[in-house]
Amino acid sequence: MNVVGTFIFMIVIGALIGAVTNHFAIQMLFRPYKAHYIFGKRIPFTPGLIPKRRDELAKQMGQMVVNHLLTTEGIKKRLASDAVKKQAVQLGERLVSAASDSQMTVAEALEAIGVANAAQKADQFVNKWTDEKLAAYLATYKNEPLKDLIPQEAQDKLSEKLPMVSDYILERAVSYFESDAGKSRLGNMIDDFLKERGMIGSMVQMFLGNSSLVDRVQPEILKFLKNDETARLLTDLLQNEWDKLKEYSFKEADEKWNLESLIMNVKKKFMTRFSLAPFFERTTGSYVSMFETDAAKRLPEVTGRLLDAACRNLDDVLKQLRLEDIVKEQVDNFPVERLEEMVLSISKREFKMITYLGGLLGGIIGAIQAVFVILF
Structure with missing residues (x-):
């Protein structure tokens, strides 16, 4: 090479x-x-x-x-x-x-994340929660007088309304006894009263006559009901009963009037009408x-x-x-x-x-x- x-x-x-x-x-x-x-x-x-x-x-x-x-x-x-x-x-x-x-409605939004029947579950939760809270409250204060359980403002408001309540009762009583049904009922009451008195009642009924006695008694009853003193008397009676009632313990009131059952029933009826469904039916x-x-x-x-x-x-x-x-x-x-x-x-x-x-x-x-x- x-x-x-x-x-x-x-x-x-x-x-x-x-x-x-x-x-x-x-x-x-x-x-x-x-x-x-x-x-x-x-x-x-x-x-x-x-x-x-x-x-x-x-x-x-x-x-x-x-x-x-x-x-x-x-x-x-x-x-x-x-x-x-x-x-x-x-x-x-x-x-x-x-x-x-x-x-999208609130129900649809919740269903999208896996929460079905939200409105029904919410109502059930609220009902259960209110039942538990109300039952616990009543159990805690069952020996307390009603005056300590009812807010003072509510007590004052109710006392203020007692004259109106008595006026309403008297007005309804006057209206009733002025009506034909009231007059007929008064006649029956007088008739029953005289029958219970035996011979004396029969003699009075024979001499005066039932209708004549009703015509005499009815104006007096109406005059009594329309009298201002009657209104004050009824107001005083209502006030006295209200003062007595306030001294009752919740347990005593419950024994007399089954108050706890009444409260729970009122609460149940209220919750039946009050539903959260409209909240879940609205759009987000x-x-x-x-x-x-x-x-x-x-x-x-x-x-x-x-x-x-x-x-x-x-x-x-x-x-x-x-x-x-x-x-x-x-x-x-x-x-x-x-x-x-x-x-x-x-x-x-x-x-x-x-x-x-x-x-x-x-x-x-x-x-x-x-x-x-x-x-x-």
């Missing part, structure tokens, strides 16, 4: 060695993906560098993210910025506006729209407080999230094939240039070797 051929041959061989060596070095960053064994012994350089050091890489990336990228100081600074506050307010406005336009938008204007005015203040609270609790939140472990877990689960594809897609040209550079350096070294071979 002549001098020129030797020179060219060594340059080509050096270039090939340099290019192939660099190419294999790049490939060995990722491949092989798994370790290979011969006779139970692991083949050197298997797996590739990155698969072999995946655990260390994942740990280092997790520490880098926590300590240098997603730091609490950086996140707090971002949350405290005017841009984030403005975006939060705009988001809140959009959410409130969308909620106010919603045609109708409720939100009631507060939309006030909510829009307070959104900047509310979002500011929420962001401040987020900043104050950010350290604890990040500790609970354990971002370092999350990053490590994601890196551990990330396929090496995909990582290789990503790196090569980004640095494909640079890797080619490294391969070419290896060939160039190999060619230069080959030329230098050729010179030494020819000279020596």
Whole structure:
């Protein structure tokens, strides 16, 4: 082989060695993906560098993210910025506006999150809760006098209304005894009274006549009922009875008039008429729209407080999230094939240039070797 051929041959061989060596070095960053064994012994350089050091890489990336990228100081600074506050307010406005336009009923909204028959369950809960509370209240104060259980204002109001009650009773009595039915009833009462008196009653009835006696008694009864003293007398009687009643303990009143059963029945009838169903039949938008204007005015203040609270609790939140472990877990689960594809897609040209550079350096070294071979 002549001098020129030797020179060219060594340059080509050096270039090939340099290019192939660099190419294999790049490939060995990722491949092989798994370790290979011969006779139970692991083949050197298997797996590739990155698969072999995946655990260390994942740990280092997790520490880098926590300590240098997603730091609490950086996140707090971002949350405290005017841009984030403005975006939060705009988001809140959009959410409130969308909620106010919603045609979904409250029952449908609750059913969407797994709460069926909300109105029925709410009524059952209220009934059960009021029964328990009322029963507990009555049991606790059963030995207390009624005057201590009834609010003083209610007692005063009732005392004030007693004259009106007596006037109403007397007016109804006057109206009744002035009617034909009342007069007939009064005649029957007089007739029964005279019959009970035996011969004397018969003689009075014979001499005066029943109708004549009724005509004489009726005006006197009406005069008595219309008298102011009668009204005051009835008011005093009602007041005295009311004062006595207030001294009764709840237990005594219950024994006389079955007061507890009466209260529970009244409560049951009230709850039967009072149902929460209309609340659940209205749309969520109708409720939100009631507060939309006030909510829009307070959104900047509310979002500011929420962001401040987020900043104050950010350290604890990040500790609970354990971002370092999350990053490590994601890196551990990330396929090496995909990582290789990503790196090569980004640095494909640079890797080619490294391969070419290896060939160039190999060619230069080959030329230098050729010179030494020819000279020596």
